[in-house]
Amino acid sequence: MYTVKEIAQKTNLTEHTIRYYTDKGLVPNIQRDKYNNRLFDEESLNWLIRVKYLKDCGMSIKDVKHFVDLYLEGDSSIPLRYEIILKYREIAREQLEEATRRVEFMEEKAKRYHKIINQVISDNR
Amino acid sequence: MYTVKEIAQKTNLTEHTIRYYTDKGLVPNIQRDKYNNRLFDEESLNWLIRVKYLKDCGMSIKDVKHFVDLYLEGDSSIPLRYEIILKYREIAREQLEEATRRVEFMEEKAKRYHKIINQVISDNR
DNA sequence: GTCTTGACTTCGTGTTACTCGAAGGCACTA
């Protein structure tokens, strides 16, 4: 069983964010100890990781909550959950393309600045 | 010369966002026509694209503004601008790795759901 | 035994980056 702090380190989320997510109901069946402290087991940790992936695909808190609720409804919601996953898989693929273009842009920029700076140095020799 | 609307289509930003960016000073030397409408030339359009790349690397409005101001200061700020670009090139590379992991996660998820659904269909045959 | 330290809690306000919509100016067309 992990505390908020340990989970923060493991997931690279802030403690604030983890509390925010749990309060919003994004982690089902979250436990508390006798002092009311949040306690995460492996399953809760995995949920948080899943939530993070969905969020990073651009899914809103509200829609993640909806997805979690669908999961809690049981197997009958599987086809709908599959549809949602397919949609966000597509978004993830687009994000990958954009990220690739972004890296290319930044490398190009860096190369250009590097050239300019080296030019100035050789001019001064 | 392009209007806000045309630029919105070209850059895939909303008109609201474009006005917001120009008001924040992220596009230097933006022109206006006699009715006070914003007018973009190729250079302004290119600036907006650059701004978008920097923003997508996670640079805040404030820091983009700072970068634009450095540009307007002239060649003396080139070394500093280079440092900034190197920093965000690194961030862009990390984003690319994350995006890759995200796609893998979503494909894995999709595959699993697909399997479950097909399993149910064949069970019912 | 009390006192400090440390980790957690809730709760309310602050911040960023949009996002929206109202109210209005200007010109072109019917």
Next chain:
DNA sequence: TAGTGCCTTCGAGTAACACGAAGTCAAGAC
């Protein structure tokens, strides 16, 4: 001259945190 369209400013609203205050509890120091 009335309507349509495209732009303007400006102020309020929203999402997703981010932050800090104030409080609870327990374990170790003295």
